[in-house]
Amino acid sequence: MSGDARGGMERHSYDVVVVGAGGAGLRAAIAAHDSGARVAVVCKSLLGKAHTVMAEGGIAASMGNAYPEDNWEVHFRDTMRGGKMLNNWRMAQLHAQEAPERVMELEDWGALFDRTEDGLISQRDFGGHKYARLAHVGDRTGLEMIRTLQQRAVALGIDVFMECTVTDLFKADGKIAGAFAYWRESGRFIVFDTPSVILATGGIGKSFKVTSNSWEYTGDGHALAMRAGASLINMEFVQFHPTGMVWPPSVKGLLVTESVRGDGGILKNSEGERFMFDYIPDFFKDETADTIEEADRWYDDKKNNRRPPELLPRDEVARAINSEIKAGRGTPHGGIYLDIASRRAPEFIRKRLPSMYHQFKELADVDITAEPMEIGPTCHYVMGGVEVDADTQQSEVTGLYAVGECSGGMHGSNRLGGNSLGDLLVFGKRAGEAATAYANSLGDTRPQVDEADVKAAQTSALAPFEVEGGENPYTIQSDLQQSMNDLVGIIRTASELEESLSEIEAFKARAKTMVVEGHRQYNPGWHLALDLRNMLIVSECIAKAALAREESRGGHTRDDFPGPNAEWGTKNLVVNLDAEGTGVDLHEKPLPEMPDELKGYFA
Ligand SMILES: Cc1cc2nc3c(=O)[nH]c(=O)nc-3n(C[C@H](O)[C@H](O)[C@H](O)COP(=O)(O)OP(=O)(O)OC[C@H]3O[C@@H](n4cnc5c(N)ncnc54)[C@H](O)[C@@H]3O)c2cc1C
Numbered sequence: 001m002s003g004d005a006r007g008g009m010e011r012h013s014y015d016v017v018v019v020g021a022g023g024a025g026l027r028a029a030i031a032a033h034d035s036g037a038r039v040a041v042v043c044k045s046l047l048g049k050a051h052t053v054m055a056e057g058g059i060a061a062s063m064g065n066a067y068p069e070d071n072w073e074v075h076f077r078d079t080m081r082g083g084k085m086l087n088n089w090r091m092a093q094l095h096a097q098e099a100p101e102r103v104m105e106l107e108d109w110g111a112l113f114d115r116t117e118d119g120l121i122s123q124r125d126f127g128g129h130k131y132a133r134l135a136h137v138g139d140r141t142g143l144e145m146i147r148t149l150q151q152r153a154v155a156l157g158i159d160v161f162m163e164c165t166v167t168d169l170f171k172a173d174g175k176i177a178g179a180f181a182y183w184r185e186s187g188r189f190i191v192f193d194t195p196s197v198i199l200a201t202g203g204i205g206k207s208f209k210v211t212s213n214s215w216e217y218t219g220d221g222h223a224l225a226m227r228a229g230a231s232l233i234n235m236e237f238v239q240f241h242p243t244g245m246v247w248p249p250s251v252k253g254l255l256v257t258e259s260v261r262g263d264g265g266i267l268k269n270s271e272g273e274r275f276m277f278d279y280i281p282d283f284f285k286d287e288t289a290d291t292i293e294e295a296d297r298w299y300d301d302k303k304n305n306r307r308p309p310e311l312l313p314r315d316e317v318a319r320a321i322n323s324e325i326k327a328g329r330g331t332p333h334g335g336i337y338l339d340i341a342s343r344r345a346p347e348f349i350r351k352r353l354p355s356m357y358h359q360f361k362e363l364a365d366v367d368i369t370a371e372p373m374e375i376g377p378t379c380h381y382v383m384g385g386v387e388v389d390a391d392t393q394q395s396e397v398t399g400l401y402a403v404g405e406c407s408g409g410m411h412g413s414n415r416l417g418g419n420s421l422g423d424l425l426v427f428g429k430r431a432g433e434a435a436t437a438y439a440n441s442l443g444d445t446r447p448q449v450d451e452a453d454v455k456a457a458q459t460s461a462l463a464p465f466e467v468e469g470g471e472n473p474y475t476i477q478s479d480l481q482q483s484m485n486d487l488v489g490i491i492r493t494a495s496e497l498e499e500s501l502s503e504i505e506a507f508k509a510r511a512k513t514m515v516v517e518g519h520r521q522y523n524p525g526w527h528l529a530l531d532l533r534n535m536l537i538v539s540e541c542i543a544k545a546a547l548a549r550e551e552s553r554g555g556h557t558r559d560d561f562p563g564p565n566a567e568w569g570t571k572n573l574v575v576n577l578d579a580e581g582t583g584v585d586l587h588e589k590p591l592p593e594m595p596d597e598l599k600g601y602f603a
Contacts (some may be wrong), residue, residue, distance in 0.1 A: 012555035013193040014040045014159075016432070016440040017179055018220065019166045020200030021597075022050035023142070023424035024404025025433075026149035027102075030196045031432025032158050037439060039432075040163070040192065041158060042181055045216055046167040048150055048528035051405075051425065052204045054214070055142025056257035056355060057126055058134030059106075059425070061099035065120040066132035067302070072096040074130050079419060081283075082128040082410020083383075085569060085602075086234070090390035091410040095419070095426050103135050111148040113137055119220045125262040128313040128416040129275040130287070131302070132262075136259035139257050139355045139391040145421060147289040151503035164190065166220070167530055168457040169197060169228045169400065170500075172447035176228070176399030179346040180457040183251065184527060187520025191454055191463070195446045196435035198393075198401040199225055200428070204238075206531075207539045208379035210481055212244055212255035218531040225386040226537065226577045230395035231558045233365045233408040233572045235538075236545035237555040239415055240490045242317035244378025246335035252365045256338060256356060258417045260373075263312045263352050264299055265322065265340035269329035279320035280302045315414045315554050318377040322490050339372035346370070355362035356496030377490055381420065383411045383555055384541070387574065388568040392429050392434035398437060399447070414553025465520075470513035473529040480507050480532075480539060488543050493559045497547040504540050508582070511536060537577070540584045545573045548586055 009306055016032040018025045021043035032039040043050060043172045062075040073251065075096035080087050089103075107113060107121065114122040125132045137144040153160070160180070168180040170191075179192040201221030206215025222232055243256040259269075269275050277295075280288045288309050289295035293310035317576050321336045331337060340349055346369035350357050353368070360366040360373060386395050386402035388409065393401045404424045413418060464473070487500035516525040551565035552558050570590045 010188065010190040011193065012040065012190065014038050015043060015194065016196040016198065016435045017192045017194040018198045018200055018486065020050065020181065020202060021047055022052035022200060022202055022404060023145055023149060023421060024428045025200030026153050027425050028200055028403055028432035029153055030065050030149065030156065030160050031429040032436045033086065033158055035433050035436035037436040039158055040161060041153065042161040042164050042166055045163065047147055047160050047162045050146065051214055051216060053146045055116065055421055056139040056255065057259045058124055058136030058141045058418050059099070059103055059421040060126065060129060060133050060416065061103045061135055061422055062096065062133050063103065063123060063135065064123060065116055066123040067300055070131040070133055074134065079416060082416040083414050084564065085412065086408030086553065086591065087412030088390055088496050088592060089598060090592065093598065094390060095410060095422055098426045099422035100395055102422065102429065106145065106148055106425065109148050111144050124259060125311065126258055126417040127261070127311045127317065129418065134418040139247045139259055139353050141421065156324045158519060163297040164485050165527065165530070166224065166460050169224055170449045170453050171228060172438025172450060173399065175447045176397060177447035178449040180454065182461060185522050187523065188448050189458055190451060192450055193397050195442055196401065196439045197399065198403060198435050199406050199429050200404045201406045203382045203405040204538045205379050207480060207484050207535045208255040209481040212241060212486045213379070221402060222385060222421050223534035225395055225400065225402060228397050228400055230397045230400060231387040231576050232384055232541055233387045233485055233542040233574050234413070235575055236549050236573060237383035237413045238379060238542060239314055239381040239555045240377040241319045242314055242321050242377055243375040245364065246331065246376040247333040247514065248363055251303045254359070255378065255380065256373060256375050260327060260338060260340050260353060261358060263340065264326050264343045265338050267310055268337040269324045269340055270331055271329055275324055276317065276320055279316065280312070281316060288312060313414055313416060318490060319557060323377065333374050335374040335376035337372040338375045341368060342370060357403045371398070381405065381415055383413060383415055384408050388516050391430065392432060393431035401431045401435050413556060461530060464514060464516045464526060466516045467513055470515035471510055471526060473514045473516065475530050476507055476510050476514060477532055477535070480535060484539055485536035488546055491557050491559050492546050494547060496542055500543045501540070501547065504536060504543060508536055518579060535585065541575045543584050545575060548573055
């Protein structure tokens with residue numbers, strides 16, 4: 001590892017710095033290395049602990065192993081329809097075309113996927129996908145993906161700065177010049193001199209109280225990009241996964257994989273009704289079974305039957321569950337029943353869903369092979385993120401790239417299950433290559449970090465230690481999470497969104513005077529104070545865009561504007577930091593025009 005200590009501050013120089021060591025960051029770093037770059041990966045948790053490790057169900061790729069009639073065109077169509085046609089068509093196309101090759105490559109690098117009887121990579125069913133196309137490793141696919149990528153990155157000798165958080169980006173002449181970070185353990189600062197930064201920081205779930213996301217998902221990449229001058233799109237679209245645990249309270253929100261439904265599980269209300277048949281929207285009527293008999297036949301004969309309504313896209317299922325609970329047909333702990341016990345043999349459940357079996361046994365004392373689970377919606381994924389060029393993942397800021405969950409456009413208004421892991425691989429590779437090509441193109445004329453900017457970043461990071469008598473960041477975070485859950489959750493109205501925006505203003509005022517005690521050595525209160533700045537700005541983006549979009553589409557449901565609106569279906573909402581740098585500006589932008597040959601798939 002290179003670098004020298006100057007005045008107590010470490011300094012390193014790279015061609016490409018990747019912020020984040022999830023699937024997107026690791027794949028980008030490998031691509032940058034393979035393209036000849038000197039590359040570093042910086043991540044705020046330990047290597048191997050990124051959120052990707054939690055992914056359960058699988059990677060969507062039209063390899064055609066289960067259904068030879070599957071191909072990229074069908075996957076592209078499913079992705080666009082799942083996103084309610086708001087996706088960036090070019091990203092959806094590239095993703096569908098390149099995902100199979102990225103999965104095969106992962107296998108070449110040592111990933112051990114589950115197999116079909118004839119030795120091919122097994123592919124399972126998931127909501128919104130016409131054919132079984134999720135390559136998987138039991139319900140621990142993310143673990144295998146991270147293990148494989150991490151092993152390769154380490155073998156290639158890529159430098160990794162772990163437990164190290166990036167808090168600022170530096171620019172010179174409008175282009176990226178470097179990044180500023182601190183070691184979480186010592187609190188010491190680091191400057192990275194680099195012309196290319198790839199943000200791969202994941203999502204924003206920790207802004208909500210009930211979430212499947214871990215502590216790291218505080219929207220850092222979203223906020224870093226905005227502060228550097230980039231735009232975010234689609235921020236109103238937050239995916240509430242239909243099936244999170246609702247009991248016990250300590251694990252409320254923890255994910256119950258969609259594979260439970262893909263493998264035969266059904267949803268029932270407290271009256272024992274399989275209620276999803278009452279919630280099939282017109283848009284999906286032609287391809288969804290409308291009787292229990294047809295739905296059940298589909299598991300064995302997919303060619304001659306339509307899909308069960310439990311496998312509608314996540315936004316539809318989450319809204320249906322929410323309605324049943326609101327109508328008083330919920331379970332004792334405020335959820336709905338997810339039943340696989342009465343549908344599949346115990347050995348099948350234990351083999352296909354080993355993590356779910358243990359999760360419920362250990363955390364809720366429920367044996368899912370013998371009794372139903374209690375589940376309810378949980379904040380899971382953000383479709384919105386940094387606006388990027390589809391082919392290179394470069395943002396509007398020269399030298400700044402974004403990939404994975406922190407980028408926007410690929411999933412439109414709603415992501416299909418399995419499409420995130422494919423997204424990480426396809427666009428991680430593209431971003432790593434593009435960032436390296438740009439760095440190489442600069443020759444000896446790289447933008448230089450201004451020392452005044454380093455000083456400013458240091459002052460800003462230490463600001464919470466300078467305040468006296470203010471509030472603790474934990475109290476503000478907890479109030480923000482409750483407010484976002486109550487006012488910007490699964491069902492939204494103008495009055496609640498307006499209330500949320502004024503609450504966010506109040507949280508911002510409180511955050512200005514928040515105080516942290518102690519010193520810089522491993523100080524979680526200080527870490528949270530820095531993360532909270534990002535959570536607040538990202539929450540404002542979500543609430544502001546949600547108020548502006550007067551329709552219901554995908555992961556954005558307005559009680560006062562039920563149903564989609566054709567005019568809104570033609571545009572994105574774009575958010576930027578305002579001129580003062582303290583709030584959010586918003587404007588509309590037409591969607592990129594889809595070429596006629598692709599429009600043909602939706603005729
Ligand atoms: C429980 C669960 C199950 C899921 N199952 C599936 C599935 O089966 N299929 C599917 O397609 N998708 C699934 N998803 C979604 C998918 O896992 C995520 O969208 C995806 O893993 C995100 O990957 P990423 O590389 O963008 O970010 P992550 O994997 O979250 O990595 C983010 C990285 O950024 C680092 N970081 C963040 N901020 C900073 C900072 N300021 N400085 C330095 N480093 C920083 C973190 O430390 C981490 O290393 C699931 C999600 C969850 C929560």
